[in-house]
Amino acid sequence: MFDFDLTDIYDFPEEYGSFRDFDNLLRCPICKEFLNPTLILTSCQHYGCSYCMRKTITEMNICPMCRHSADATELQKVSLIDDIIKIYKNNRKIILELIEFKKKNNNNRINNVLDTKQDSKIDNHKSELDSKDINLSDDGDTTMATIALSDISSQVGTNEKNDTFLNDNIEQNSNGDFNSKSVSNNGNNDNDNNDNNNNNNNVDIIDNNQSGNSSHEFSSIQPSDDEFVQCPLCLQNIQVKRLNRHMDLNCPKESPLNDPSNNSLNFFMSSSKSDNDSAWKNKIFSNPIVKPKIKNKTQKLRSLAYNLLTESKLRKILKDLKIPSHGDKILMQKRHAEYVNIFNANCDLDHPKSHQRLVEELKRWEKINFETSSPFSKHNSFPKSFFSSRHNNGHNISANSSGSSQNDIDLEEINKEHQSYLQSHKSDFDYLIKQIKKREKKKDSSEDKETSDKNEPEDLIDLDIFYDEHSHISFNSSKEKPIKNNKSIKNKVVRKKQSDSDDEYYEGSKPSKKARSHKTNVKTPTKRYNTRSSHITLDINDDKQNSEDFSNMKRNEEISNNNSSSHNTIEVYEVLSSENESTEKNKEMNYDTKEHKNDTNNNDNNHIVEIKEVQNNSIDNIDITKKVKESNHNNEEIENKSVEPPIVLSDEDVIMGDKIEQKE
Template identity: 25%
Template sequence: MENSLEITDSTDWLGTPLQLLAPLESSLRCQVCKDFFDTPMITSCSHSFCSLCIRRCLTADNKCPICREGDQVLKLRRNWAVQELLDTFKTARPAVMELARKFKALKEQEENQVPEPQPKKRKANQIEQSQEVSSVEASPPRLRTRSRSVKAVPQEPEVIPEIIEDSEGEEEYIPDDGMAVCPVCDRTMKIEAVSHHIDKCLVEQEAREATERQKHTAFGVLQRQQNSPSKQLDRLPTLNYDLMNPSQLRKKFKELGIPTEGAKDLMKRRHTEWVNLWNANCDSQNPKSRMQLLRELRVWEDTQGGGSVMTVPDRNTVTSKGFDAAGWSANHNDDFKRLIASARKKTDAQVRSTIPGSSGSDQSPSTSPNGLPGKVAEDLGDR
């Protein structure tokens, strides 16, 4: 049996006696993720993909990943035939693969064995001569005598026992001991008790058959309940992000129970991924729990979302579109005040050194009421 942690591939069949199964397994794998179909969906161009894979692709560019034909998420349909074929193949794959590998190892072992030297063939005439010599040596010598002929002793005829077969019409003799067999349960009892016993036995048999029917019916209902989700999940619609500001998006995210941090662009991509995860889970025959979907969203955040290495510099760059100016100002407010105070001191010192006898009340035409040059005061005031 294959290890559950082993990464399987269609090329595993190559080099085995069942290498023709490689294209069969390849056709049961998604052309996007290269893994077995997970809830296969068929597009309007008759190509099949995993539900989550094709939803991500169509959300990005509305084109089929194989033929590049235009398509939409609303046109996707479940491919039940491929799902049943896939389930059967995945169940049989470990045993068939093990059998193929054993046959391959046995064949290699036979090829590595050194063949034993065969005896040299003799000519046909030599074989005939040796057979004649051996036949002559084996035969006893015949002695010719003039003895009287001995009469042959007559053998007694073999006695064949005569088998007398029973005729078809005859029945086995059963002594009359006052007992009878119930035709329902094959029990032996007295003749006078058979009539009452048959009535009772029929009632018990009907009760047993009714119980068996109830068991089969209950098993069928339970199996159908296990195969179908207990509660039908509602699909999530897409949003028009251009008509919503960041505060409206955060309010919507709180209703959905997903993280609300980040700029608007990051929130848009997060909501798109959550809609794909949720709707793909609605397509599945065995839907996952909400906590599992949130864990998958967290993995997406760490690899492709706001927590990934590639997106962290963009989020903290002043020139980026989604730069949080208010948060940056609040975090560096003390630094701003310290720099303003230092600039004022330097400016006052320069004014005193260039204009002798200047006081706090005398102001230069190029200075502001607080003693700073007009351009410097204007820049600091804008900050």
């Protein structure tokens, strides 16, 4: 089932238009549901749901109905309407049932009347009536009846229905045993009847005859004064004690048809004869008494001047409110605004929801509004049954989808994405892990070799995976001839194809590369290395500027802590092998670098800055490098040997994880 009611004003049939209007008045003009809770704008007297009004006013600063400018402070609660809605909601179904029952009843009655018509001799009834009138009046016993009859016949001459009804009665009494009871069937004039009629047995016969024609069974037992009976003339339901007066007044309309509430009430009273109906009676008269309101004293939240807040301050505010505080400022701003709406609307409720539920609602809202990966249509999928039952005008639509299952679908989607991501990049992960392990091994085996340098060109290729755009750019921009063998280029191409993961490699590679660069500086103080290190030192500066970036911070720490990490000597080989460079390959590299530039431009503007800085500051950087070198010399290499690899791995993992989270 849906987790909300599908009722609307069209549940009421067209002839009960005033009920539709009434229903409509109690509905929010925005969400079209019953007001919950009602807020009214004091300036223009327009009203709506708390959440809807707040949302509209925060978004547009207008009244949704008249578009006058409005402010959230003008909103005021109207608990009276809330109480009315509460009672109305409870009894709405009963009213609908009554209307339906009434309809059925009416149909039956019309059918009965039609039947009677066919049976009676319509053509002759007038003359018959006259003759009977005379006969009866001749009969000394039935003076009262005659008066009543003549009265009625003059009144109802125009009314076909009543005519036939009357005719029927008269025919049944053609034997001259007529008494006034046949006309004022269940009337209050028992004494009169007894006085005027000696043959009381006939009452039963007549009643039986009537019940044969009509579905409304009139019991022979006299009803009490307060009970409702059907007027024999106009078929209206009238209290017994008022029946005589009613007939005396030419059957005035007791319950005007344009007042359905009255109608249905009368109807209800009349139908209270049967036992079932007493249940209705109880239902209607046992309305839950509205309990006195306990004022919700929770302070409402105020909207903030987001422009005056810094990102960190806003984040702190969100944290203080115990709501998610991730994302950039704009996202946080929107989230806070939405939370203020939800929270304040919740304050208006008589029974506020828990904070946890509000956060859940907030998350759902965020998912709907800011999630682009999964198409929205999936959230909306409805079983066909809903649309097949479109024309039933029914509120009994059943369906399988619900709010809870929707969440399940979302989770499934996320899981699927997770798995597909892991699968598609499994080889990469494996490769990275393998590399790390390999390096550790190598470190152990070739510790001595490291200090002495050179050899192992295979490692160069392996390490290339940790290479990044920075290095290429710096090579290129500082007009040094970059050194790569064919294999490394191939590697890069492969990497580019994995467009998504490219950044991750890039991010992940940073720390290790920096560490490597320091190593380079220490080991081989040639001009070539200077250029390489110049880029790296710049990188450090850059990092310092972007101290907000978490990962950069981390890297900074790493660098300052582990200024030299000796296991990266392999890098030295790579740089040294640049002596074998060929100019042809250089061209290729340039092309490659350009592409990387484009990539980096798209991904991170910082990169562009770096490129420029590398060009401009290459000379300055040499000085910085020297300083770095000195500091590196002071550090003990061996101590830090084992520190680096695990950090690299963990860092990459963190970034990978972040990526996955973002995708969610």
